[in-house]
Amino acid sequence: VRATQNAKSKMAEVMPDVPKKLDDWKAAADTLDQGGQIVSLYHQLAIFTRPSEATTAEENAKVIWRGRGFELNNDTYMHRQALMACLPMTLSEKLHNDMRRMRRVSRKTVANAIHLAPVIGEWRGTATPTLILAGRRGQLMTLDLYDNDQGNFNGAIIGTPGSGKSVWMNEIAWSYRATNAQVRLLDLGRSFEKLCSKANGQFIEFGPHSPINVNPFTVVDDIDRDMAMLTPVIAKMASLSAPLEEVQYKAINAGILRVWRAHGKDMTITALRDLFKTGTLEDLEIHNDVRIKDLAIMLEPYTRNGQYARFFDGRANIDFSNDFMVIENEELKRAPDLHAVVNMILLYQITQDMYLSRERGDHRKKLLMIDELMQQLGEIGADDPVKARVVEEAARRARKYGGSLITATQAADDYYSSKQMETAFQFADWVFLLRQKKESLELLDRSGRIVMDDAKKRLLTSLRTEPGVYSEIYIYSPMGEGIARLILDPHTLLLFSNRHEDNQAIDQRRARGLSIDQAIDEVLRERSGKPS
Template identity: 35%
Template sequence: MTTLQTWLDDAKKFARTALAEAILGTEDDLGPPAPTAAQQRLVETVGLHQLLPYDQYDETTGLYYNTDSVGFVLAVAPQTGADSQLAANLLGLYDSVPAGCGVQWMLLADPIVEETLNAYVDLREQHANTGRVPLFYLEQAKRRITSVRSKLGKPLFPGQNYTITEKRLMLSIVRKGSFDDVKLREEFQNLREVVIATLRAASLASRTAEPNDLIRFLWPILNPESFFGNGADILEQTYSDDRPIRDQLTAFGHHARVRAKQLLFGVPPEEPGEDDERVAVRSFGVQKYPEHKELWEMNNIIGSLFNDVHQYPCPYLITCGVMIVDQTAMETRAAIRGARATQNAGSKIAQMQPELALQNRDWKAVNMQLQMGGSMCEMYHTLTLFAPPKQMGRCVAAAEGIWRSERFSKLFPMLTQQLTTFLAAMPMMLTSDLRDDLKKFRLITTKTTVNATDMAPVLGEWGGTDGRASLLFFGRRGTPTLVDPYASSTNYNGFVDGTSGAGKSVLMNDIISAYRSVGGIIRICDVGYSYEKQIDMAGGQYIDFKPGSGIVINAFSTAGLDAENGIDSEVKFIRPIIARMVSPNAPIEPFEGALLDIAVRQVWNDYGQEGSPTRVRAALMALKDQNELPERVAYELAVRLEPFCEGGVYGRYVNGKTNVRLDNEVVGLELEHLNSDPQLRTVILLGFTNQVTNEMYRFDRSRPKLFLTDEGWQIVGDDQETADFMEEGYRRARKYEGSFFFATQGIDDAGMNKATQAAFGNSAWKYHLMQSKDTINKISSGEVMNLSPGLKRMLLSLAPVPGRYSEFVLVDPNGGTHLLRHIPDEFTLAMATTKGPAFEFMERLRAGGMSTEDAIRAFIESKRN
């Protein structure tokens, strides 16, 4: 009896197990589901890399010969926006791809930005090693880079999802077949050239991705620990043609575990209580697509430009797979299903089944797109997130919010199929075999190529300019942005504006550092000691124009140094200075300007560098009218010039030989003490500008040169003479590879007078920091600049966070607008401080004999304690 009962119990247990496995996909109520367990056994048996098809690369053809397929991969530069023309050109790509091919777009948000960071540091190291540039600038760059590296793969700031990542875009096309199929090889070679040309027409620059490019792309995906390390190991991975490519994609000792909800990479804890340092990788499919989507909207799938909450707090990979199908069969099917949907929507039962009307509408939309030149295809999207296990919940919530805001109403978690979904996100995986698997999982769905075009993840964020890694900024979606002010075909000048507290001084300090760190010649006209600390640490000369300082700046004594400049050019510089002396607050009349021109020319011809305002006054007094009588207007000008002549209240500052020496490569002139005397301040600024411009010829033209005028709106006036002076100075600066930077309190200052208009109009680069709402309302009229709705929205959205970053809109020489963040290190922030307890703290230490650098470090340390 006992034996029979045992047999019956065993039979019942077997039946329950078989039934559970058949229906629920699990062998028991506990443990991993059967599909997950099977995938784990597969990974343990052969290794994750053996599940990848990548075998060999043919340098001659540029094709990859995989296990059972042939394909190619292109590295594509993401666009920063899209219009209807780009979408139309991109749509043509699918028309050129034969049936049976799998097209995949893969956009990786890669936190390993070593190439960018190294370029920034290497540029400074190269010049520091020559001994011509203080090591301070190299150390400053290293501090900044260390700060970024310390948060690799994680949000940069507490309480924000903001993460630094490079957006890398790949395109692969593959078809099942063998490498010994000559016809297939030739077809794919031709297809690659057609695709590259199509991408070029769509303004998507591309090149063939060789094995080193493929390894660089896939290594951190398959070894996600790299995302959260120092990133240096990725630069050491190089292709060897004596082994299959798949054997070069994972580290030795690679360990992966398959779970129902995610994959886990890394070695699990060996002891209870030990920290779990593995990386979780979770993949999602799209369950419901938007009813309508435009390509330009896909820019927000990498994070919102205007909503800081909708950012990814981790690395991610977005893949769009498109299977090209037989068009004749699919169009016939579409026509049949469309007719059936129309019939069902008109039936009586449709009143009880509203979804029939929706199906009818969808099939009408499909047939309309087919009539407009589209074709049928099969499409899927996957999103793969990489994060520490404890942080994955936060990352999933953020990602779901981003996709939901873009009307992808539900991300499907792909339970028990994480490995398959993960592999489906890789290049050259979409063969007919994978398509069949995805069809079973209901991940792939029938769409049109118009849908595939409009939902392609081909939009990224501006990555900066070509040229030197001079300035390092970051986009709002975390993309590192290197800017070279010399990457301009017009001029190298800049106009910087921003209200108080917007971060203007910190940004300008960084711009000065960018020029000086590469051996640049720096000249600064400061109002408020914003740059005094940097000038001191750079070993520069800081000239504080105080009463009784004995400073003389005479435009005549510094003119005529450059043989390339004739008398007309010299007069263009000297006459505006004399004009401001005789008329500090109002433009001079044309006839007055003509008389000044005659007098200045006469003095220059007679005395050259020995000329002075006193001698100009004498020349004016000697001018005769048509009756050979003293010219009355000239006499009036001479009288008005009296304060700047010998014996006048300002005469000692502008007569005689200029004694401001510009021998040092870094010179700053501080005009804070002239705020109460704007008449003299303007004349001194113009004279200093004249001197700086005249001495540019002395330096090698290959060396960068920067002349910065801070708070320039206070100094220049509304007269054509000063405007001409500015334009002539800017013209000379370009001839000698020089840059003029002009800083003001707001964009509306650009329209304040003719001189600021000249500065604004002659600046290829415009840095617009946070503006007051009154300023934006003023410029909305269009008098100062063309304020488009998009630019206005950008300006209104600027929101600096003190102690973390400032924000600004950069307008490049081509008119492109880029919303960027300036994220300095704490040393740079302290260096630019000019007010409050922080400034007083450092000044006390400096007054006690401490060096500027040590005083800044002491202040930083005091904040930590």
């Protein structure tokens, strides 16, 4: 009542605090009306530091609190009471009553008290400790993509060069392999070659004399079910950059089914080309159509006498029996059309293997990881609905067959550069964000993919990487979100490293016959100055 009277008096015109007190009392009354409570609160900051650093520590504390709208005052006369009150387990009811008599406590609503309580906790991750991380304040964090019971197990990794993206991908691959999961990696730049050797995995590369054949028809199990992947793949073979006419797309679909019935798993692109040469498809009542004949010409590079014959003529021969496989695509970058087509086929074949292994009773976790996704999909034809359809189907198949599709790129901008890239991003429930430029963070905010307020923007711009010590990762998922630090021992860090000087030092020692572990140990000894 007194606060209301004072606020309406002339005194309020010269005393700005009077209306504020009325606002406080109104807020308290509203809380009580809603069933809330008023509590007494004592808030104090105690700084423990060296005497020589006390002044600096005090000023730093005041600056931090002032930045949040609080003004700290020095407790000059009642040190003993203040010290006793802020030590753990010492603020008893009687001591609190003494402080009330000294008018050192204030009254607050329960909600205010909760917000002012100096209780700071970090996200602890998920229940399964497949990945072991740490929070900024030392909180142990465990993580497993398969703990997500509200969506899929797919992930997207975004990290600028030098932020630790490749190291984080290595850690994911190695941690899941340690739990007996199947791991498949599409690499670009040999980021996983050392880990593949360590894991006794299979390293495949498309060198000039490589005998690899990726004929997509060899692995078909159910032609009707697999058409969702096969038709877009053949369409991309025919035209990587320009869209096909609708009749051509339907012709590809009908042609695949017709040739498959005649040849089964022995079907090749050559047989499909020969059908299109006639320009006739009885099933579609098409006769001597030049558009169908054009398809035969466009598929020529992938046929028996074509430029890429060795990759497609005959039966596919990639053996998926090894539980850890790295497929290096660096050599394919010279032929962007072949590069994009091969990776689309690999998406089909790897997800097909996920399905077949599940049918055999193998219910282990299965990861398909793709580094530098934008380059892997090919840079010809930026916005491509056909590629988007392949990526979407691969993501759906991975989830359906108990797999996880994890893609990685250097900037958030990449995921919004084309329809196919955006599809990969939208089908990823897990987002791992390493150090990013401010522009990329702004794009994520505008897109609505990660909801940001000012506090979260400050948090994300603070992400950093301390070379040789840790990388910080912002994890965003339906299961929670928070910042984690990836901290590795020197041996593992060198195993995962993609730096030229590290790879060169290890390669030189492996050329002398040392194993990957022996080579790493020798490099670490020499760098530390310890004798061999």
